[in-house]
Amino acid sequence: MATVAVIITDDFEDVEYTKPAQAYQEKGHRLVHLGLQAGKTVKGKKEGTPVLIDRGLRDARVEEFDALLIPGGYSPDKLRVDEDAVRFVRQFVASDKPIFSICHAPQLLITAQVLKGRQVTGWKSIVQDIKNAGADYRDQEVVEDGNLISSRGPQDIPAFVDASLRHLH
Amino acid sequence: MATVAVIITDDFEDVEYTKPAQAYQEKGHRLVHLGLQAGKTVKGKKEGTPVLIDRGLRDARVEEFDALLIPGGYSPDKLRVDEDAVRFVRQFVASDKPIFSICHAPQLLITAQVLKGRQVTGWKSIVQDIKNAGADYRDQEVVEDGNLISSRGPQDIPAFVDASLRHLH
Numbered sequence: 243m244a245t246v247a248v249i250i251t252d253d254f255e256d257v258e259y260t261k262p263a264q265a266y267q268e269k270g271h272r273l274v275h276l277g278l279q280a281g282k283t284v285k286g287k288k289e290g291t292p293v294l295i296d297r298g299l300r301d302a303r304v305e306e307f308d309a310l311l312i313p314g315g316y317s318p319d320k321l322r323v324d325e326d327a328v329r330f331v332r333q334f335v336a337s338d339k340p341i342f343s344i345c346h347a348p349q350l351l352i353t354a355q356v357l358k359g360r361q362v363t364g365w366k367s368i369v370q371d372i373k374n375a376g377a378d379y380r381d382q383e384v385v386e387d388g389n390l391i392s393s394r395g396p397q398d399i400p401a402f403v404d405a406s407l408r409h410l411h
Numbered sequence: 412m413a414t415v416a417v418i419i420t421d422d423f424e425d426v427e428y429t430k431p432a433q434a435y436q437e438k439g440h441r442l443v444h445l446g447l448q449a450g451k452t453v454k455g456k457k458e459g460t461p462v463l464i465d466r467g468l469r470d471a472r473v474e475e476f477d478a479l480l481i482p483g484g485y486s487p488d489k490l491r492v493d494e495d496a497v498r499f500v501r502q503f504v505a506s507d508k509p510i511f512s513i514c515h516a517p518q519l520l521i522t523a524q525v526l527k528g529r530q531v532t533g534w535k536s537i538v539q540d541i542k543n544a545g546a547d548y549r550d551q552e553v554v555e556d557g558n559l560i561s562s563r564g565p566q567d568i569p570a571f572v573d574a575s576l577r578h579l580h
Contacts, residue, residue: 374543
């Protein structure tokens, strides 16, 4: 069973966290929620879903985890200004462990400068940002490029969950 | 006196609209609020400030206005997926009339693909997006490059208002 890091803060898109999280846990995988402050409860943008931050990003080490889930909404916009969040994401991509990116999640990958030459998809508002980062933007429900698995948004969640589960052992 | 178009939708940063709007109106300038749907009232992200949309972007023509204000918050993220919004912004930049951009406003300018070679500033979360768009990012309270006047966020509002008033006649 895998240990999945979830990098998350306030105003995440509720279903982009709740649905993958439930599916991973039903398969026996463990979630560890990483955020700006351990012990704080962050909330979703639309439904106010509460998520307790288990660990602060400052102390998070890539080697403790098997995969990384980045839910969308406005959470990535808030996380990408945090140096520890950006460092963690950059190291995760370099580790070659699977990263599950949905909706606005590529914003964090852009700030981490890890998208050059990668095939990736994301929310329609950030298409130009993804292209400008040097990525090969694809308008598909799931894009798999090595360890980077990405989807566009809530409408793609079933395919996103299926694809990510294939990378968790 | 000038007619200033304000391009705005839900979840704008309240003070990035209210403070410039008040300052412009006190000097006798007129505001016209452009959004996704005429007659709808949109609301600010933190204080819920209501703004009635006077005109839909589909019918907006650059020649009717003397300047453009783009408040930040999450309004630009929602507007940049609208073709009419992007077209209007692109034409406004080409018109050489003044554009007042603050906080997340450059997201709209990025999607309109008008930032290449321009000096601009914006909210810290989008610095990498601004650079990747080919702009010369400056970490200053106000950056003036021809018709493009930009500030980083709420902390810069007094300087932003002063600079923009110098461009309204």
